[in-house]
Amino acid sequence: MANLWSMLTATRNKGRWDWTDWVSYSYLFLGVFLMFFPVIWLVLSSFKTEADLQRYPPTFLPYQQETVMVEGFDEPLPLFRMTAGDYEGQTLAQLRRVGLQAQMIDPANPAERLRVSIDDREPVQGVALALENYTGLFERFNFLRFFWNSTFITVTATLIMLLVNAMAAFALSKYEFRGRTTVLLLVIGTLMIPQTVVLVPLFLIVSELGMLNSLWGVIIPGAATPTGVFLLRQYMITIPDEILDAARMDKASEWKIFWRIILPLSAPAIAVLAILAIMWRWNDFLWPLIVLTQSENFTLQLALNSFQGELQTDWSSLLAMTVLTLLPIAAVFMFLQKYIATGIASTGGK
Template sequence: MTTETAASTTGRGRAPQKGVVMGFLTRRRGGKRLHWTDWATWAYLAFGILLMFGPIVWLLLSSFKTQAGLQEFPPTFLPLSQVTVEVEGSPRPLPLFRVTMEDGSVRELAEVRRIGIVSTMIDPADPDERISVPIEAREPIRAFQLATENYTTPLEQFDFGRYLWNSVFVTVIATMITLVINSMAAFALSIYEFKGRNLAMGFIISTLMIPITIVLVPTYVVVASLGMVNSLWGVIIPGAATPTGVFLLRQYMLTLPKELIEAARMDKASEWQIYWRIVLPLSLPALAVLAIFSIMWRWNDFLWPLIVLNQTEVYTLQLGLNAFQGELNTQWNYVLAMTVVTLLPVALVFAFLQRFITTGIASSGMK
């Protein structure tokens, strides 16, 4: 609309043609031209990708840099590190530089030592000759190199292997318990008619209004009196029953046909058999959603473990990472690599969840 009016008011000649070209370039399905809001949309999305993804990409790239590489300022984009060479007569590998000599020629030399602004260098091919070079005449030679030791060292030599195991243990066991006890309650609340059903439901839903932040002290005391302080069970047990879980599963189980259960009872199935052989398999989609949620909650949990676990042997990955980054001389190369390890399972589950959502939409679209 706007380009057309602009073209017609600027007179004949090239202007209308320009309008046609712009119209062609910006034409969309249905023959409509791009409104300014479409430009704004794409600008917003481009900026959004940069802001949401950029930090993660930066974390990934940085996590593969050596400690020396991380200390460089301004930082390099890719994980580059200086090339070193083994030189005869030197106990350790020497860093390699590209040096512009006084006569203008360029040589690749290794640095033996640096005093002030003068660097003593040698040619790796001819280790006997020492060459003094002003430091501004040399430039480090860098090559792309992934510092995988950032990942292996903390997992093998520090306690991160143990933290990882603790986190996996808490996540798996807690999710199993959550699935069992919440599906049992949901089964009772959806399949049976019994006295106190609404009361029980109201009781469970009302616990939704009690976040952990307002009951920290008394929950700690309960856990302490059960002897579960500094034990992974102290993290697993208190959050095992979740009102969200019961509600989600119950809503799903209510849609199951009652005849199925009647038929099973005719066949002399026990109630427990009806629960796990008939109702649970049919509730698989809802159970999967709860499992995904539970895995996320447990893996990412921070405040409650921070209170219950004070000994490093029982730290989860989140606690270990927090303690490690708070140390006086933080070794950021290890912190960053362990941050990647911590977010990796969540990223994997997310890939799975995305698929789950799309198939869910596909199947409901077919309904």
């Protein structure tokens, strides 16, 4: 606690708070709330049962009605606390409900059946995680299929992109050849052509190549990016030419120089690009939406989007699926956030 206080009070004026400090920290903590609460709320909600999700006003933590195993019954029975009537204050288990009446038993004394009015009782509830929201995804939906599709696209597209972009960046940074400036201009030119403005012809080309409704149709068209070429080229230029010359003296082939020397030395830039590529591909939406029309080819993003239409009321599955979709990215972020920040700042996003 003392630590926390000293963290909060330390300012540039050595402990003296002026109003700007108050404003700054208030703003920041408001920001923390606004940025974190929605995600925390999503995660907590995803552990609620369908009945609990429909409760209004909602509770913060997921609750479930407590149950009890009573001798002589196979199923666990829901527990109620009596608030009025003959049994006020007692906790009883419900056998069945008949209209406005319910048949209850005292778990301690299961032989005796008690009839009570349903107005005289309230359910006993405890904090419990509805893990069935998650397990249900694997049983009821093709969740693993979507997960696999997303993973396959992300991994394959990232690898292809790294290789293709690194090769181009190598050529553009380490060779003197006629037409190099033209190629660089062409690469800059592609910056001006985002997928969003060439959707129709891109659709034709992909379908002519027979890649419609195939994961390759999502992977290949975006496999070369101008951002990647520039990012890697910028880094490769800093690798001294002497290393290459030494390797050439030793009769290393150009490909070997690329693969054994340039790529390992560019690892930091490649790591940044890899993280960006993973993020773009995992979160990609519009182009997969156009290419993949059969649900067995859906990525997680497409599946989520189509389920929210179909399952308007089935929030429990939808929320669990949303959490599982953001989990891999959250994991990447936790471990690599330093690279992500520098990577994005240096490339200006996409």
